[in-house]
Amino acid sequence: MTTFAEHVDGLRAADDLLAVDERVHWDTEAAVVASEALRNNCAALRFAETSGSVAYASGVYAGPDQISSRSHRPWRRIAAGLGMDRSVSYVDLLDALARWETTPLDRAMFVDPAAEEEAGDDLYALGLPSVDDEGRQSVTQGVMAVERDGETSWAPVRGTVHRGSLLRVTVPRPFLDWCDGERTASISLGVSAATLIAALQGWTQDTTAPAVPERAAGLADVPLARTDGRVVPAAAEVRIDGVARPTDDAVGGPSATWERATETATVAVDADRIRLREDPTVPFVPLGAPLADDVHLASLVEAATLYRRVNGYWGVSPVSWVQLPVESRLGLCLVSSEILYAGFDWQLANALFSFSDFFDKVLVLDEYARPTDLARALDDMWVKAHPGNDWVFSDPNAPAATAPVYRRDGETGSRLYISAIWDPRWDEDYIAPRVTFESSFPENVRESALDRWALLGEGDE
Amino acid sequence: MTVDSLREYLQRLEARDGLVRVEDPVSWNLEASALTMLANENDDRIPLFESVEGARLVGDPYRGSQRRPWDRIAVGMDVPPDTSRREFYDETIARLKDQRDPVTVSRSDAPCKDVVETGEDVNLLDYPWPYIHAGDGGRYSNLHTLVTPDLDSDWVDYSYHRAMVHDSETASVLLLAGEQTPNLYYYKYERRDEPMPVAIVVGAEPAVQYSSVMWIPTGRSEVEFAGGLKGGPVELVPCETNDLRVPASAELVIEGEIVPNVRRDEGPFGDYFGYMHGPRRSMPALQVTAITHRERPIIPFCVEGSGVGYTENSTSSMEIGCVGPDATLGLRAGGFDVDRCVPWQSTPRTVYVVSTDATAPGDLHELANFIFTTWGMLHVDFFVFVDGDVDPLDQRAVLEALALHADPDEDFHQFGVESMPKVPLNIYQTPSEKGDAQTGTSKAKTAKAYIDATRSDDDDAQAAATAGETADPDTRYWARTLLKEAGADPDRLTGFDPTGADT
Numbered sequence: 008m009t010t011f012a013e014h015v016d017g018l019r020a021a022d023d024l025l026a027v028d029e030r031v032h033w034d035t036e037a038a039v040v041a042s043e044a045l046r047n048n049c050a051a052l053r054f055a056e057t058s059g060s061v062a063y064a065s066g067v068y069a070g071p072d073q074i075s076s077r078s079h080r081p082w083r084r085i086a087a088g089l090g091m092d093r094s095v096s097y098v099d100l101l102d103a104l105a106r107w108e109t110t111p112l113d114r115a116m117f118v119d120p121a122a123e124e125e126a127g128d129d130l131y132a133l134g135l136p137s138v139d140d141e142g143r144q145s146v147t148q149g150v151m152a153v154e155r156d157g158e159t160s161w162a163p164v165r166g167t168v169h170r171g172s173l174l175r176v177t178v179p180r181p182f183l184d185w186c187d188g189e190r191t192a193s194i195s196l197g198v199s200a201a202t203l204i205a206a207l208q209g210w211t212q213d214t215t216a217p218a219v220p221e222r223a224a225g226l227a228d229v230p231l232a233r234t235d236g237r238v239v240p241a242a243a244e245v246r247i248d249g250v251a252r253p254t255d256d257a258v259g260g261p262s263a264t265w266e267r268a269t270e271t272a273t274v275a276v277d278a279d280r281i282r283l284r285e286d287p288t289v290p291f292v293p294l295g296a297p298l299a300d301d302v303h304l305a306s307l308v309e310a311a312t313l314y315r316r317v318n319g320y321w322g323v324s325p326v327s328w329v330q331l332p333v334e335s336r337l338g339l340c341l342v343s344s345e346i347l348y349a350g351f352d353w354q355l356a357n358a359l360f361s362f363s364d365f366f367d368k369v370l371v372l373d374e375y376a377r378p379t380d381l382a383r384a385l386d387d388m389w390v391k392a393h394p395g396n397d398w399v400f401s402d403p404n405a406p407a408a409t410a411p412v413y414r415r416d417g418e419t420g421s422r423l424y425i426s427a428i429w430d431p432r433w434d435e436d437y438i439a440p441r442v443t444f445e446s447s448f449p450e451n452v453r454e455s456a457l458d459r460w461a462l463l464g465e466g467d468e
Numbered sequence: 469m470t471v472d473s474l475r476e477y478l479q480r481l482e483a484r485d486g487l488v489r490v491e492d493p494v495s496w497n498l499e500a501s502a503l504t505m506l507a508n509e510n511d512d513r514i515p516l517f518e519s520v521e522g523a524r525l526v527g528d529p530y531r532g533s534q535r536r537p538w539d540r541i542a543v544g545m546d547v548p549p550d551t552s553r554r555e556f557y558d559e560t561i562a563r564l565k566d567q568r569d570p571v572t573v574s575r576s577d578a579p580c581k582d583v584v585e586t587g588e589d590v591n592l593l594d595y596p597w598p599y600i601h602a603g604d605g606g607r608y609s610n611l612h613t614l615v616t617p618d619l620d621s622d623w624v625d626y627s628y629h630r631a632m633v634h635d636s637e638t639a640s641v642l643l644l645a646g647e648q649t650p651n652l653y654y655y656k657y658e659r660r661d662e663p664m665p666v667a668i669v670v671g672a673e674p675a676v677q678y679s680s681v682m683w684i685p686t687g688r689s690e691v692e693f694a695g696g697l698k699g700g701p702v703e704l705v706p707c708e709t710n711d712l713r714v715p716a717s718a719e720l721v722i723e724g725e726i727v728p729n730v731r732r733d734e735g736p737f738g739d740y741f742g743y744m745h746g747p748r749r750s751m752p753a754l755q756v757t758a759i760t761h762r763e764r765p766i767i768p769f770c771v772e773g774s775g776v777g778y779t780e781n782s783t784s785s786m787e788i789g790c791v792g793p794d795a796t797l798g799l800r801a802g803g804f805d806v807d808r809c810v811p812w813q814s815t816p817r818t819v820y821v822v823s824t825d826a827t828a829p830g831d832l833h834e835l836a837n838f839i840f841t842t843w844g845m846l847h848v849d850f851f852v853f854v855d856g857d858v859d860p861l862d863q864r865a866v867l868e869a870l871a872l873h874a875d876p877d878e879d880f881h882q883f884g885v886e887s888m889p890k891v892p893l894n895i896y897q898t899p900s901e902k903g904d905a906q907t908g909t910s911k912a913k914t915a916k917a918y919i920d921a922t923r924s925d926d927d928d929a930q931a932a933a934t935a936g937e938t939a940d941p942d943t944r945y946w947a948r949t950l951l952k953e954a955g956a957d958p959d960r961l962t963g964f965d966p967t968g969a970d971t
Contacts, residue, residue, distance in 0.1 A: 025954040039939045043947040049956045072864045076534045077778055334864045338871025382777025382814040389815045390741040393896040394849045395885035395915030403877045413875045420877035439743035439895040442773030447601040448502045456502035
């Protein structure tokens with residue numbers, strides 16, 4: 008079990024959390040600091056001195072870029088949030104997310120909600136950080152819970168505070184359709200990674216799978232609670248209860264990444280009760296900043312979905328891994344695969360285009376490419392793919408991808424895949440071996456070198 | 469205070485705890501390069517191998533750190549170690565503009581003449597040229613400066629071409645037509661059936677090594693640019709067996725001549741793009757006439773192909789730290805309004821990134837056309853253009869621009885498939901396409917492309933505009949200060965330039 012509070016404690020124990028002790032204002036200042044931390048591959052942040060009733064945290068599910076260092080694992084904080092080892096391999100994490108296991112609620116763990124302190128109904132008193140130039144307090148990471156016909160579902164939300172008791176949030180339109188009109192609802196802030204991932208898996212990217220609490224419980228031991236008949240994440244730091252009704256008034260400010268590939272709608276929430284746990288911490292995302300949490304979460308969810316689909320598509324499982332690099336803000340997809348036959352790279356790239364709306368560029372890598380070595384994968388893009396023959400553009404009849412920012416006018420355009428694989432028609436003799444420590448030296452030299460280098464390091468201590 | 473020799477440079481590294489002396493015996497036969505590759509991949513100190521038969525070896529002395537690929541280059545230029553990348557670029561460009569004439573010193577004042585071997589005393593095999601990767605065609609000198617004169621003028625060219633040792637007095641030199649020195653050889657000396665006098669300067673002072681990898685315009689003296697880089701004149705001394713002058717503080721100098729119409733095998737070699745490159749091909753032959761050196765010379769070498777993606781060897785670091793500023797200066801001198809020209813960090817020589825605000829219709833095409841027709845561009849296949857406010861040294865930012873702003877429908881521009889020249893150092897052509905052509909160019913031509921990753925008017929401005937992203941420089945500087953006070957690793961923060969220019 009890893010609740011949000013436990014996750015923050017875990018980040019602190021792993022020396023992956025910075026405590027910002029200076030007072031920062033909710034209006035812009037916190038977002039600027041969070042954005043700079045992300046841009047510079049810093050640890051996650053916790054802002055203790057704020058002007059509202061909650062502390063802030065940022066970057067709790069984000070991570071460093073893979074380009075500046077080969078040791079970086081951008082997914083490590085999400086893995087930790089799921090209760091996995093921070094050093095878990097990317098493929099093991101994909102496997103876990105791709106299983107889509109669910110746990111029936113009668114086998115899930117129900118406890119009393121941790122947020123039991125009444126905090127009235129004044130949303131402004133929370134002092135939620137603003138992430139846009141409009142200066143509105145914002146909800147950037149959380150889920151909405153709604154019960155319908157005895158079934159509860161959770162959806163991702165992004166929204167802004169408009170009055171002391173009015174919150175306006177963006178939700179996936181299929182979720183709103185499922186709600187089927189005005190409902191009582193709870194918005195939970197400070198929830199576990201499993202909760203956020205399950206909500207994304209349930210309602211974004213053309214998925215309609217309301218059994219989100221069951222999916223969250225299948226991903227990790229997520230403690231649940233019931234309030235007014237709804238199932239809610241029991242360990243949430245803050246819970247806002249109220250009435251949710253559809254509205255045509257859109258939410259301003261920068262979008263979350265999941266909104267890029269999901270039809271959305273707006274819900275107005277009239278808050279009638281706010282509950283806090285002791286010393287609550289609310290995570291926020293400086294939306295639009297590079298390497299932000301929403302990019303990481305959407306990247307993993309989409310990659311796992313694609314990994315699951317392409318490995319079940321041709322009757323065999325040729326794909327080693329799929330990655331939508333957070334560095335590209337999901338505008339590029341990398342796939343590492345065995346190339347089953349000549350032209351399979353074309354099939355693979357176009358299957359990915361068919362299964363995802365985010366990107367219009369795919370880089371196909373050989374099965375030996377490593378997901379931990381993004382810079383080397385990009386190296387292959389430039390040096391292994393023939394600049395004329397292996398950069399393949401479609402006719403300009405494809406719908407616009409959603410992650411890039413061009414062609415917002417509904418016009419069609421081209422897609423590009425880059426085939427950085429060895430041509431299956433080539434003789435084996437043409438294949439250039441990679442220069443690696445393993446391939447460049449015989450075993451006895453490698454062993455000797457490793458031993459000697461270790462001794463040199465010890466000599467310094 | 470200038471850095472006048474490789475030894476002095478290594479001492480400075482050691483003073484910064486950036487050097488480790490390996491006292492136990494190490495073999496030149498893969499062992500030194502294996503240890504160096506480990507150091508490179510672990511971002512560890514530079515290894516100086518003290519006990520190697522015949523000389524000392526130093527592995528990848530100019531390799532930068534993962535986050536600051538220019539930092540050891542800066543040490544060699546006596547630039548403060550905490551200089552930001554933008555400040556380093558500006559300082560390097562300023563120094564390149566301030567060239568200094570070299571001076572000549574007597575043989576007795578030249579450390580590289582401590583030991584002089586000519587005639588029957590010459591034996592290349594007395595020195596521990598490293599065998600770098602299993603599978604290489606032989607032992608190499610691959611971090612040096614090749615000095616050679618123009619046949620028709622006073623111009624002396626300094627360049628960087630690896631040499632594979634064959635026996636006691638011959639080697640083959642990788643001369644790929646299209647570059648300055650190979651052009652001199654193939655289209656002047658060999659056509660006139662004359663030998664080309666050369667000197668291979670091994671362990672030159674840092675500024676000389678740096679200038680020899682730069683794309684200094686034809687006819688201009690690299691040694692004068694080296695003087696600019698070090699902030700003082702380079703001291704030269706006459707060779708023993710030809711009329712060339714070489715840097716006096718060098719560790720070792722191989723004098724000789726490249727013989728017309730004689731070829732020796734060269735390669736395969738684990739090359740800079742991270743693959744074992746083949747096939748074995750014929751390259752011009754060097755006949756050695758003299759070797760001079762310091763006492764206990766130090767031979768630097770580069771483990772090419774190591775750390776691909778992360779600027780983790782001398783070649784890739786020098787591309788970032790030296791070739792980038794030089795190319796920027798060259799483009800500006802050509803009349804183009806560019807902010808920075810930077811090699812893609814993980815792929816030196818194949819792709820360059822140019823940041824510019826000059827994006828009116830036709831501007832980028834004209835700029836790309838100019839670049840692809842200049843000398844040295846046979847290695848380069850791609851240019852990526854980004855807006856002037858995107859840091860081309862920040863590959864994360866460039867990748868984002870590429871993914872979000874380069875429309876496959878409109879922004880990828882190929883210069884004719886199979887119509888442009890290419891050196892055979894690539895792995896996307898078959899061996900028969902690369903061929904063993906006498907001049908070292910591929911038999912099959914290739915395509916070049918430029919990618920316009922600048923924002924268009926139609927791009928959704930909101931996608932890149934958030935409170936954090938649009939904050940003023942002072943606020944961002946305050947934010948970084950706050951992070952530092954909270955315990956953030958200062959090395960991770962991109963400087964504290966109050967103008968925000970370093971972000």
